[in-house]
Amino acid sequence: DSGVTQTPKHLITATGQRVTLRCSPRSGDLSVYWYQQSLDQGLQFLIQYYNGEERAKGNILERFSAQQFPDLHSELNLSSLELGDSALYFCASSADRGYTDTQYFGPGTRLTVL
């Protein structure tokens, strides 16, 4: 158990809909990262937040947005969903003590868009 929690575990929805994925980082970790992993693919970095502020942005679509709240939990919002958005979405957290940091991954949310 990494200490990172994600809800829900599974999500099935229809095209055009909007969903929110939630992540709680490990206790004490200030950074939260979001990743997308499509079937048999690598990890695509979406976005990172550090202590409530956006720190780095990867290949995140404009239909997607995220935020980190004062209690450090984070939400990833996906809107106008398309079939191609079906994937595993991982959240990871780190203490972010410079560049030697380890990222701890949550169990992921499996999103299926029908």
Added chain:
Amino acid sequence: GQSLEQPSEVTAVEGAIVQINCTYQTSGFYGLSWYQQHDGGAPTFLSYNALDGLEETGRFSSFLSRSDSYGYLLLQELQMKDSASYFCAVRDIGYQLIWGAGTKLIIKP
């Protein structure tokens, strides 16, 4: 552009040794990490190299040559439970990790 290259698949026999290579081309470099991911599971951290040389952690070792922009993960005494995907990742300037596409390790009895 920024890229990490690693083999898509490697096959080995239980009890043997296997090496998974990773070459990178990034605008900055602050270390090479390795993560393991079992099917349906979350990635878990294995090792990190910031300086040239070999880091050993039990049956797993990781090597880095910054001059060659190259690293590898060495797995010894392979066990069936080592069957998984292995990802290399480079921390670039800024704060994001650049990830390789992953190497699927298949272990045969």
